[in-house]
Amino acid sequence: MADDLITAARQGDIAAITAQIAAGADLEARDAEGATALLVATHANNIEAARLLIEAGADVNAKDAIADSPYLYAGARGHLEILKLTLTHGADLTSTNRYGGTALIPAAERGHVETVATLIAAGVAVDHVNRLGWTALLEAIILGDGGPRHVAIVKLLLDAGADPNLADGDKVSPLTHARNRGFTDMVQLLQRAGGR
Known part of the structure; x- marks a missing residue:
C-alpha cells in the first residue's frame, strides 16, 4: 500500500x-x-x-x-x-541539506527571487554559512549570472540584514567576488550596504 x-x-x-x-x-x-x-x-x-x-x-x-x-x-x-x-x-527553518546549507542558499544561487523573499519573510537565517564556506549572498554572487534576478536577490538579502562583509572560507569578500565577476549592479548594492 x-x-x-x-x-x-x-x-x-x-x-x-x-x-x-x-x-x-x-x-x-x-x-x-x-x-x-x-x-x-x-x-x-x-x-x-x-x-x-x-x-x-x-x-x-x-x-x-x-x-x-x-x-x-x-x-x-x-x-x-x-x-x-x-x-x-x-x-x-534551521534544517540543512547535504552541503550544510539552508533552503535559502540554493534558492539564492538559482535565482528564485520570490522563493528567497518568502524564505526571508519566514525567518530563515540570512547569514547561515554552509560547508563550502558560503552564505546565500556569496552563492548569489559566485554562482549567479549577474542578471536582474540575482541582483534582486542580493538586494533582498542585504535589505534583510545580510552581512555584506561576511567573506568565504578563503577570506574573499562578497564585494571582491562581485568586482572580479564584473557585476557592477551588485558592486553598487554591496558598497551602499557598507561592503568592503
Missing part, C-alpha cells in the same frame, strides 16, 4: 492519493532513495498531490538518502506553492 501511495504521488494521481490516504496508507513510507510520497510529489512540483499529503499530516521535514526534504527541495527548486505549504505545516 505504501508503494501505491508513492507511485500515485509520482504520477500526480489525485484520486489514488485520496484513496490511499483514506485507506490509512503510511505517509512516511520510503522508496529506494529514501523519499516519502510527499518528497516524490515535491520533485514533480505536483502542488495538489503535495497539498493532499501535507494536509493529511505528511512530514514536510522528512529527509531522503541525500538529505533532501520536501521543505528543502521546494525551496532549492523554487517550487513556491509547495514551499508555502511546508512553511505553514511545520517546516524546520
